Amino acid sequence: MRDFRDAKAMAQTLRESLTTKAVTISHSESLELVSRMLGVADWNTLSALLHAERRDTAAPIAKLKTTAFYPAAPLRDLVPFPNATYPMFVGRERTLQALHQAFEGGREVVLAVQREAAVDDPRFSDVYEIGIVAQLLELEPLADGTFRVLTRGLRRVALRSFAVESAAYQAEATDVSEVAVRDARDLIRSIYQRFQDYTAAHGILVPDIWLFFDQTRDPGQIADTVATRMKLPIKDKYELLATLDPMKRLERIEALLDVSQRPVSANYAATKRHALEHAERRHHQYATLEHFLLALVDDAEASAVMRACDADFGNLRQGLVQYLDNELKHTVTETGSAEPTPAFKRVDQRAALHAQEVGHAAVTGANALVALFAETRSPAARLLAEHGVSRGRADKAIARGVGKGA
Structure with missing residues (x-):
């Protein structure tokens, strides 16, 4: 099938065909007609595409894209992906106007991610x-005057404009194509294993995801499905959306799932050593979350978050020491070396994931403190609650930059 690079030959064929039917057009007119047949505004635009193609013969064949205007909705705290369904809560009047226009038309809307x-x-x-x-x-419509909107992502587009038209947001957008994919079975298998650990650490329930992995062989769709469920800063998640090469998107996701490569702050590394020392000093066989929390009380970043929660440090420390000295006597051993419990290891892993989610350059004690709340049955979590430290208050403190570290 001919493409736009054959435009001149197509124009010549058109002129000759019309001549046999006693219709005469000029060469320039035939070029303009062929340009419009190929979806380009005029011959000058098509000619520019031809010159660009000649300058870069190693580049993939350029494809003409469909550009259209759509009602648009700007998103503050969500990065949407194709093939996923999203509930959104909308209150801005211009967004509501755009959504009403979309419902009156083809029910398609451009979702644009805000930078700030x-x-x-x-x-x-x-x-x-x-x-x-x-x-x-x-x-x-909701009782407070806002709207709940359910959308399903269809395809990626490149935005050419985003403005207000007739009191509603409108975007001009062009379809984009993803790069051709080579065999990705090994990479998909690795992501499958890492994502299982990720969902377990986060307590994410995805009953359909493993069946999806078994049945789907499209690397781009697998990458988008995993990216949708990952908890990441907006900027990091947008980078996944904007990566048009499915293999590179999969590789980026694999790196994000590999928390073992996450940098650890010097303070946090020392805190984990101190937790083991608290156990070994007492000749405990295992280093538990209570040993871990006692070390976090003296961790600069974790204590800053606890202080922001108005924690009672004296009573918290006393409660932990009493528990360790009285309740763990049965774990005393002669070896003098302590092994971290599975809960200790889970909190350490979740700390790395939390650092990634909130955009910390390195894992700190503040991330470990938040990760500890998931161990709801542990005495450590109970003692935190009793002394004024809750997950909600800790999250708010970290959102203000508390516990980020140097």
Whole structure:
């Protein structure tokens, strides 16, 4: 099948065919007609594409993309992916107007990711270049005047404009194509294993995901499905959306799932050693979460978060020491070396994941403190709650930058 690089030959064929039917057009007119037949505005634009193709013969064959205008919705704290369903809560009037226009039309809307969540009335420079076209499924009014919207992602697009038109957000968008994929079975197998550990550490319930892995062989779709469920800062998640090569997207996801490579702050490394020392000093066979928490009380970043929660440090330390000295006598051993319990190891792993989620350059004691809350049956979590430290208050402190470290 001919493509745009055959435009001149196609124009010549068109002229000759019309001549046999007693219709005469000029060479320039035939070029303009062929340009429009190929979806390009005029011959000058098509000619520029031809010259670009000649300058870079090693580049893949350029494909003409479909550009269209869509109602648009800017997203503050969500990065959407194709083939996933998202509930959104909308309150901005211009977004609501865009959604109403979409429901009156083809039910398609461009979802654009904001660079900064604090911008209330974004323009083109305030949103990232890659978004998605989504299909609107439901629009439900809520009692507080906002709307709950259910959307399903369809495909990636490149934004050419984002502005306000007739009191509604509108985007001009061009479809984008993903790079051809080579065999990715080994990479998919590795991600499958790592993602199982990731969902277990996060307590993420994905009953359909393992069946999906078994049945799907599309690397791009697998990458998007995993990326949708990962907890990442907006910027990191957007980078996955904007990576058009499925293999590179899979490789990036594998690196993000490999928490063993996450840098650890010097303070946190020392805190883990101190936790083991608390156990070994008492000749305990295992280093438990209570040993870990006692070390976190003296950790600079973790204690800063606890202080922001108005923790009672004196009573917390006393409660931990009493528990360790009285309740763990049955674990005393003569070896003098302590082995971290599975719960200790889980908290350490979740700490690395939490650092990734909140965008910390290195894992700190603050991340470990938050990771400890998931061990709800442990005396350590109970003692934190009794002395004023909750997951919600800790999250708010970390969102303000407390416990980030140097």
